Amino acid sequence: xxxxxxxxxxxxxxxxxxxxxxxxxxxxxxxxxxxxxxxxxxxxxxxxxxxxxxxxxxxxxxxxxxxxxxxxxxxxxxxxxxxxxxxxxxxxxxxxxxxxxxxxxxxxxxxxxxxxxxxxxxxxxxxxxxxxxxxxxxxxxxxxxxxxxxxxxxxxxxxxxxxxxxxxxxxxxxxxxxxxxxxxxxxxxxxxxxxxxxxxxxxxxxxxxxxxxxxxxxxxxxxxxxxxxxxxxxxxxxxxxxxxxxxxxxxxxxxxxxxxxxxxxxxxxxxxxxxxxxxxxxxxxxxxxxxxxxxxxxxxxxxxxxxxxxxxxxxxxxxxxxxxxxxxxxxxxxxxxxxxxxxxxxxxxxxxxxxxxxxxxxxxxxxxxxxxxxxxxxxxxxxxxxxxxxxxx
Amino acid sequence: xxxxxxxxxxxxxxxxxxxxxxxxxxxxxxxxxxxxxxxxxxxxxxxxxxxxxxxxxxxxxxxxxxxxxxxxxxxxxxxxxxxxxxxxxxxxxxxxxxxxxxxxxxxxxxxxxxxxxxxxxxxxxxxxxxxxxxxxxxxxxxxxxxxxxxxxxxxxxxxxxxxxxxxxxxxxxxxxxxxxxxxxxxxxxxxxxxxxxxxxxxxxxxxxxxxxxxxxxxxxxxxxxxxxxxxxxxxxxxxxxxxxxxxxxxxxxxxxxxxxxxxxxxxxxxxxxxxxxxxxxxxxxxxxxxxxxxxxxxxxxxxxxxxxxxxxxxxxxxxxxxxxxxxxxxxxxxxxxxxxxxxxxxxxxxxxxxxxxxxxxxxxxxxxxxxxxxxxxxxxxxxxxxxxxxxxxxxxxxxxxxxxxxxxxxxxxxxxxxxxxxxxxxxxxxxxxxxxxxxxxxxxxxxxx
Numbered sequence: 001x002x003x004x005x006x007x008x009x010x011x012x013x014x015x016x017x018x019x020x021x022x023x024x025x026x027x028x029x030x031x032x033x034x035x036x037x038x039x040x041x042x043x044x045x046x047x048x049x050x051x052x053x054x055x056x057x058x059x060x061x062x063x064x065x066x067x068x069x070x071x072x073x074x075x076x077x078x079x080x081x082x083x084x085x086x087x088x089x090x091x092x093x094x095x096x097x098x099x100x101x102x103x104x105x106x107x108x109x110x111x112x113x114x115x116x117x118x119x120x121x122x123x124x125x126x127x128x129x130x131x132x133x134x135x136x137x138x139x140x141x142x143x144x145x146x147x148x149x150x151x152x153x154x155x156x157x158x159x160x161x162x163x164x165x166x167x168x169x170x171x172x173x174x175x176x177x178x179x180x181x182x183x184x185x186x187x188x189x190x191x192x193x194x195x196x197x198x199x200x201x202x203x204x205x206x207x208x209x210x211x212x213x214x215x216x217x218x219x220x221x222x223x224x225x226x227x228x229x230x231x232x233x234x235x236x237x238x239x240x241x242x243x244x245x246x247x248x249x250x251x252x253x254x255x256x257x258x259x260x261x262x263x264x265x266x267x268x269x270x271x272x273x274x275x276x277x278x279x280x281x282x283x284x285x286x287x288x289x290x291x292x293x294x295x296x297x298x299x300x301x302x303x304x305x306x307x308x309x310x311x312x313x314x315x316x317x318x319x320x321x322x323x324x325x326x327x328x329x330x331x332x333x334x335x336x337x338x339x340x341x342x343x344x345x346x347x348x349x350x351x352x353x354x355x356x357x358x359x360x361x362x363x364x365x366x367x368x369x370x371x372x373x374x375x376x377x378x379x380x381x382x383x384x385x386x387x388x389x390x391x392x393x
Numbered sequence: 394x395x396x397x398x399x400x401x402x403x404x405x406x407x408x409x410x411x412x413x414x415x416x417x418x419x420x421x422x423x424x425x426x427x428x429x430x431x432x433x434x435x436x437x438x439x440x441x442x443x444x445x446x447x448x449x450x451x452x453x454x455x456x457x458x459x460x461x462x463x464x465x466x467x468x469x470x471x472x473x474x475x476x477x478x479x480x481x482x483x484x485x486x487x488x489x490x491x492x493x494x495x496x497x498x499x500x501x502x503x504x505x506x507x508x509x510x511x512x513x514x515x516x517x518x519x520x521x522x523x524x525x526x527x528x529x530x531x532x533x534x535x536x537x538x539x540x541x542x543x544x545x546x547x548x549x550x551x552x553x554x555x556x557x558x559x560x561x562x563x564x565x566x567x568x569x570x571x572x573x574x575x576x577x578x579x580x581x582x583x584x585x586x587x588x589x590x591x592x593x594x595x596x597x598x599x600x601x602x603x604x605x606x607x608x609x610x611x612x613x614x615x616x617x618x619x620x621x622x623x624x625x626x627x628x629x630x631x632x633x634x635x636x637x638x639x640x641x642x643x644x645x646x647x648x649x650x651x652x653x654x655x656x657x658x659x660x661x662x663x664x665x666x667x668x669x670x671x672x673x674x675x676x677x678x679x680x681x682x683x684x685x686x687x688x689x690x691x692x693x694x695x696x697x698x699x700x701x702x703x704x705x706x707x708x709x710x711x712x713x714x715x716x717x718x719x720x721x722x723x724x725x726x727x728x729x730x731x732x733x734x735x736x737x738x739x740x741x742x743x744x745x746x747x748x749x750x751x752x753x754x755x756x757x758x759x760x761x762x763x764x765x766x767x768x769x770x771x772x773x774x775x776x777x778x779x780x781x782x783x784x785x786x787x788x789x790x791x792x793x794x795x796x797x798x799x800x801x802x803x804x805x806x807x808x809x810x811x812x813x814x815x816x817x818x819x820x821x822x823x824x825x826x827x828x829x830x831x832x833x834x835x836x837x838x839x840x841x842x
Binding site: 050129133165166168169170172173175176179180183184187188190191193194197198200201202204205207208209211212215216217218219221222223224225226228229232233234267271274277278279280300301303304305306307 | 531532535581582584585588591592595596597599600602603604606607608610611612613614615617618620621622623624625626627628629630631632634635638639673677680683684687688710713714715717718719720
């Protein structure tokens with residue numbers, strides 16, 4: 001389907017939904033309802049996609065406007081129709097079952113929003129400004145919580161508080177769009193100008209998140225490919241960098257590292273053998289000196305400001321003797337220890353789970369100053385969570 | 394700022410005058426007119442300072458929008474009581490950029506306070522002329538905001554042009570041409586400013602946090618995009634360092650290819666993001682060389698057939714690496730075709746790959762390699778034209794040649810930017826390919842530089 005066809009379909013759907021809705025009540029004007037229905041369909045095709053959170057549909061903000069602009073009957077008709085058309089227009093998920101499920105989720109989320117709004121609004125007779133705002137906030141929260149519940153059932157994870165920026169942007173924009181449309185007691189009533197203009201910051205947020213997502217994907221793929229270069233060149237065992245990056249990230253999360261520290265750790269893990277590509281080939285029968293490889297990798301990463309923290313981690317991985325005064329419990333020191341343990345573990349097991357017990361034993365019996373006890377404990381917890389090893393005592 | 398000393402006093406005088414004019418305005422208006430609502434002044438003023446100090450500098454270095462929007466909002470908020478003083482104070486608050494204070498850049502501080510204050514008060518004056526019955530309705534208010542917003546940016550533009558022409562010692566006209574209509578994207582913010590101001594008047598100060606939250610989130614996301622983008626540039630730099638460490642004869646090669654590719658892309662009308670992807674792809678086009686042993690890359694002269702076979706083993710690796718990266722996908726088919734020697738003139742591959750192939754070949758010919766010296770530019774052009782339509786895309790070849798001739802750039806023998814010191818001087822013959830050394834005998838006579 002071309003873009004024009006898609007657009008026409010959105011408009012037609014909006015007209016149809018609103019036309020039907022207008023027959024059953026006298027909430028908003030027919031033109032407004034047509035445009036809002038079309039907006040519901042159109043925004044459902046776009047999602048706010050923050051990095052460490054499941055995507056949020058932009059249509060949530062339009063639902064907030066509809067909650068206030070339409071009568072409950074109109075609302076139900078527009079939501080049921082509008083989301084149905086959107087479900088037909090979307091490109092993913094491909095499978096009919098998943099698509100239908102998503103449709104039902106959306107309708108349920110909208111219903112919850114309407115329920116919360118009505119419940120709060122009708123709890124008192126006088127609709128003060130505070131009550132209206134509270135009802136709208138309740139609708140926004142209810143909608144997001146409902147979508148969280150569905151995500152938790154589907155993916156068995158719930159976003160952390162730190163990753164809730166997009167939720168906040170969506171909720172506040174939705175409230176403002178709804179207030180801007182209808183006003184409160186006739187005050188601050190802008191009609192469609194309200195939702196249109198107050199959606200601009202939300203659209204800006206959406207665009208910024210898109211830029212972040214595509215740049216991050218490109219960055220991750222680039223370092224993944226460079227990490228794999230050493231493997232494809234036969235200098236490192238196949239899959240080593242990716243496995244070490246996964247394991248190190250999980251250990252970092254276990255040790256409570258921040259998002260940016262984890263990001264640097266992942267970069268360091270993927271590229272810790274990168275230097276091997278630039279060394280002259282070892283004389284027959286010999287292998288690369290790991291310290292030299294790490295030093296060169298670190299030097300190369302440190303040439304760029306943005307990657308210097310990752311370079312520090314790679315350098316810390318092979319600082320066999322801690323310099324006096326260096327605190328290995330934080331920053332690059334700790335991350336370096338994590339990388340060192342993850343890399344050693346992967347070299348011992350060669351990616352095979354059945355060697356895990358033996359590898360952990362080997363890591364523990366190594367000299368004390370080489371591996372950090374807390375980091376080894378984190379490794380054990382991660383392995384237990386992966387059900388590779390029994391829970392540590 | 395070559396002539397900073399000569400024009401410096403004038404610039405200082407301009408900055409002081411602007412700030413002084415704004416300050417006098419505050420004194421006169423507060424002595425003669427009503428005082429503005431202090432809550433509104435505090436809320437909007439603090440927000441303005443906050444916006445000015447948390448702004449993320451956009452790629453085009455504009456960071457005006459938030460304070461501009463708040464200035465317009467203040468014009469609406471204060472229309473009924475202190476219609477000039479309120480906006481003037483808010484505008485001045487937007488000029489308080491704390492790093493200017495801590496780094497003692499007094500001139501910049503005074504300039505911003507003065508020019509933003511005067512821009513806001515001029516806009517407010519225009520808005521106050523509009524009859525009251527027009528600004529009753531939202532439509533009327535939005536319409537009335539347009540001349541006000543234009544006035545704001547006009548005053549701001551005039552101040553900026555004067556200051557820049559003094560600071561950089563350039564003609565006023567040149568600076569004006571450069572800045573003229575540079576900030577069209579800010580006008581939607583004027584309309585949002587009107588609505589924000591009206592909501593504030595109608596419903597109270599609580600609308601402010603509701604409005605600020607998404608703006609801040611958008612900014613924060615944009616900041617993390619900028620950080621990621623510099624990380625992405627960093628990784629490409631690292632890659633280039635690695636390739637140059639392996640083969641110092643190719644110093645600067647990736648950057649030059651990326652630059653030529655960008656020139657062609659601009660000429661073919663590519664948009665910003667596509668240009669950026671093309672640039673990155675061009676920087677990475679040699680990624681597969683990472684797995685070629687150093688001694689083969691650095692070998693002077695021709696490779697033996699066994700060595701050449703060994704080198705060719707990097708080709709599938711290159712493809713494998715390139716296919717892992719989405720933004721390199723457009724160049725994968727071209728590289729595949731190059732490896733398969735399937736230069737049959739059928740161009741199903743995206744144009745990005747063909748652009749890079751032409752630029753790669755051009756730079757390879759016009760720079761010195763381990764196996765031969767740089768060729769003169771005319772020879773390189775002739776070779777590209779000769780293979781145009783076959784190995785190379787004719788449009789890309791002609792575009793590159795045209796752009797380089799328009800720019801008057803000379804590359805090749807006698808014009809090399811990075812002249813490499815060699816252990817074994819390379820021979821001065823052979824057209825060679827863009828690749829890793831040539832096995833084929835050269836049947837073409839090449840003039841020795």
